[in-house]
Amino acid sequence: MPNTVPENSVGIVTPQCLHFDEPLLLRSGKSINSYDLMIETYGRLNENKTNAILICHALSGDHHAAGFHSEDESKPGWWDHCIGPGKPIDTNKFFVVCLNNLGGCAGSTGPSSINPDTGTFYGPDFPVVTVRDWVKSQVALMEKLEIKQWAAVVGGSLGGMQVMRWAISYPEKLRHAIMIAVAPKLSAQNIAFNEVARQSITADPNFHDGRYLDHGTYPKKGVMLARMVGHITYLSDSAMRDKFGKAAEPINSETIAGNFGRDLRTGKLSFGLNVDFQVESYLHYQGERFSERFDANTYLLMTKALDYFDPTVDYDGSLSAAFANSSCRFLLMSFSSDWRFPPERSREIVDALLEAGKQVSYLEIEADQGHDAFLLPVPRYIDAFTTYLQRVSDEVNL
C-alpha cells in the first residue's frame, strides 16, 4: 500500500466468511451439502436496500476487488480502478458486494478445502461447478444479506457470463446487467487454449491425479505454464510490442514500438536456451507469481466452467429466446484489441437482446490492451462506466 490511503480508495478492508447450510444442487446432478463463501463489501447499504451492486469475478479473481487487506499489501484488489469513492462503481453511492466463487481458492469452499465427509482435502473430488451453480450460490448470498434486488450485477469476462445468467434465470432480482469484454459462449479457439492450460497442469508429475495436497506437493510448473499461455491471450499484439519494445524509438505513434517488442533482457543474445527476451522473463514472472497463490484444481474447474457456459442450451440454441424473460436494462462494453472475446462476440449478445426487444446500450472502446483492458483505467471506458452508474444511482438512491 502507498504510505497514505489514496482518497479514491476504499482503504483497508476485511473479508468475511459466510457459512451456508442449505444444500446446493449442482448442474451436474451432484450437490454440496454446506459451503463457505468468502466476501468483501464496500460502501453502505441504504435504508431501502436498493443500492447494492454485485461484482462477479473472472477466471483468476476473488472477493478482494478493491482496497488493501493491510498496510503491507503492495497491490490493491483486482478491480481497484473501477471500485472506490468517485470511481465508476462509486462506494459513496453503492453498497458493493464481491465474493470468491464456489470452487475458488481464496477462502470459499473449493478443492483445497477439507471435505467434511472424509476429513481430507476435496482435491479432484470437488464437483465441477458451472456458471449456473455460481449464480445459484450468489442468490443464497443475496438472501443472507437480505437484499431483494441488485441495483446492478456487474462483471467482465467470465464475470460477465455470470451477469448474463442472472439476467436470464433471475430477471426480477436485478435492475441493470453490466457485462464487459464478454462472449455468449466460448469458441473452439477459446476452448483449445483452456485445454492446453489444463494439460500443462495435469501433465505435471507433481499433480498426482489432483491429490497433490495429500502428497504434500504442488504442480507448480504446470500452473505456471497454464498461466503463461492464458496471459498471452489476455494481451494484444500491440500491447506486447509496447510493453516489451521500450528500448526502441516509437516509429510514428505512441503505441507501435519500432522493434516489435523484442527488447532483450541483458542487451545481447545468449545463443543458448536461456531467457533472452524481456517478454519471456515477464511471462515467467507472471506464471511464478500466479502459481504461488492459485490452486491447480481450482484452475481446472474455472476453465471447465468457461467451456461449459452456454445460456442457449435450454432454448434450442437461441440466445434471444434465452433473454425473453429478462426485465433489466443492459450495458455491454467491448475492447477493440481484445482477441479472446473480441467485439463481435459482444455484438452477438447485443443483437440477441435487440431481437428480444430489450433495453440495451453498447460501446466498443478503442483500446490497445487486449482482453485485460477491462481491468485497466482506459479513459473512455471509465468515463462511460461512471456515467451509466451515475444514472443507476439516481434511480435507486431516492
Place this chain on the structure above:
Amino acid sequence: MMRPDLDIIQHWIQPGSRVLDLGCGDGNLLKFLKSEKGVSEIGLEIAENNIRLCIEKGVNVIEQDLNKSLQNFKDKSFDTVLLTQTLQAVNYPDVIIDEMLRIGKNCIVTFPNFGNWRSRMYLFFRGRMPVSNFMPYEWYNTPNIHFCTVRDFDELCRDKNIKVITRTVVDHRHRGSWMIKLWPNLLGETAIYHISR
C-alpha cells in the same frame, strides 16, 4: 430547445411503441419520446461524445455505424424507425431507406431541402456551393455528401413504391404556411416524411 422538426414528428409516434433512431445524436429526441410517449427506445450513434450524452440521459444507445450494415436488425422489429437530418450524410441513402422500411413498420425521414430558394440563389449568383448557418460546411469538409431536394425524394419514393403517409415541409422557423404548401420545393427548408411500404 427541441428542434422544431422533432416537435412535428412526435405526433406520428404511437405511445408505448418501440422506436429506433438512426444517428440519434445527443439523444434529445429519444429522451423526449421516452418521457412524453413512453416509447421503448434504441439509438444508433458513432460519435463518442454523443454516445456519452445518451448514456447520461438514460437513453439506450448502441455504437454502430449505419453506413456499414443494419443487417443485425430483424424485419419489422421496430414500430418506427427514425432518420432525422442524417439522410444527406450517409453513404447510400437509398440503401438506408430500404433498410429502414425493412426494420420498421413505418419510418420518419427528415432532411434539409437543397431545392430551397436560398440554395438556388446562392449557387446561381455566386456560382459556389451554398454555405449558410444551416449548412455551415465547405464542399470539401462537409459530412453532407448526398443533398437532395423535396422533388428528388418524391421521385425516390415513386421509384421504390414507397408509400408517403404524410409529407410536411417547413421553413427555417418550422412554420408550414400556405405558400410553402404551394411551393414546398422552393420555399421549404426542412422536409419531413412519414413513410411506409
